[in-house]
Every structure is written in structure tokens, then in C-alpha cells.
Amino acid sequence: MASDNTLTHKRIRVRIPKDYHQEPVISRLVSEYGLTVNITAAILGANAVGDGWFDLELQGTDEQIQSGLTYLHNLELEVWDDTKKGDW
Template identity: 70%
Template sequence: MANNIALTHKRIRLRIPKDYHSQPVISRLVSDYGLTVNITAAVLGANAVGDGWFDLDLQGTIGQIDRALSYLHDLGLQIWDNNSETGIW
């Protein structure tokens, strides 16, 4: 019997303050939470000065995504969520 675990997508916009630039925040979403992460847009100042903004498409189980979002919230990062078809944040 095949293991059919439903995967879902969640689109978020994430603000990463300059204090976190040396931390592997996005990488941990993959390594620690098992998500597939697609960076669909990003803004990062020259020489990584200032805050970074990342539009991410997260793919995983609902539990994986929920745990990953809890991790980001625990870090105190600003997160905007967009699951609408319009693409408007």
C-alpha cells in the first residue's frame, strides 16, 4: 500500500532583519522542517545592508508548514500570508 501523504502549498512574504542575515533561516525550513522552498521574489540591499524581503512558496504537509511557521514566529520575523489566486498581499 502506497503512503499517500497530502502535500500542500503556502505562499508567504517574509521579512528578515539584518541581524539574521548570518543565520540560515530559509535553509532551516528545508533541513529542519522538510519543506520544499521556492524563492519567487527577493529584495536584499547592497552588501546585505538592511532588511531582506522574500516571497516564498512553501510545499509540504500541513504539519510541516505549521511547524515551520511556528519557528519563524518564534524568531520574531514578520510574515505575510497569501494563498489567494490574485497574488495581492
């Protein structure tokens, strides 16, 4: 039986619209939700003109990860779960 403190990993891709470029979205996943965030890939518009795309690996408890995902969804960011699919 897994304990509630078991760390899990989840791979996601998130789109950060240009309107959010000044918001510390990824930093908040760490500071407010206690997640370890590894940026595995990123595409940013030149001079922050367009949207940004980040491939992230999240590590934390199931509760921390779900809270972080809820935060991203509440910001109305597009999030794709890649944990089960493998590579993009």
C-alpha cells in the first residue's frame, strides 16, 4: 500500500500565452505547491512576442501534483498530460 507521501512523476506540456510571460507560473508550482519541476524542453517566441510551450516533468506527491495542475487549469492554460504516452 503506497503512503500519501510517495513521490510520483508526471510529464506535461503547458502553453504559456504571451499575456502570462511576466507571471511566475513555473516558480509558483515550486514555491506554492512544493513540486520539483524539471523543464525538459521549451519553445519561446522571439523577444517574448508569441506564446511559450514548456515540457515539464513534475515530481511530488499525488496531492501536490493535482493541486499544481488545478492551479494551471484555473489560469486557463492549455495542459497536455504526457505521462502515459511517452515522447511527444
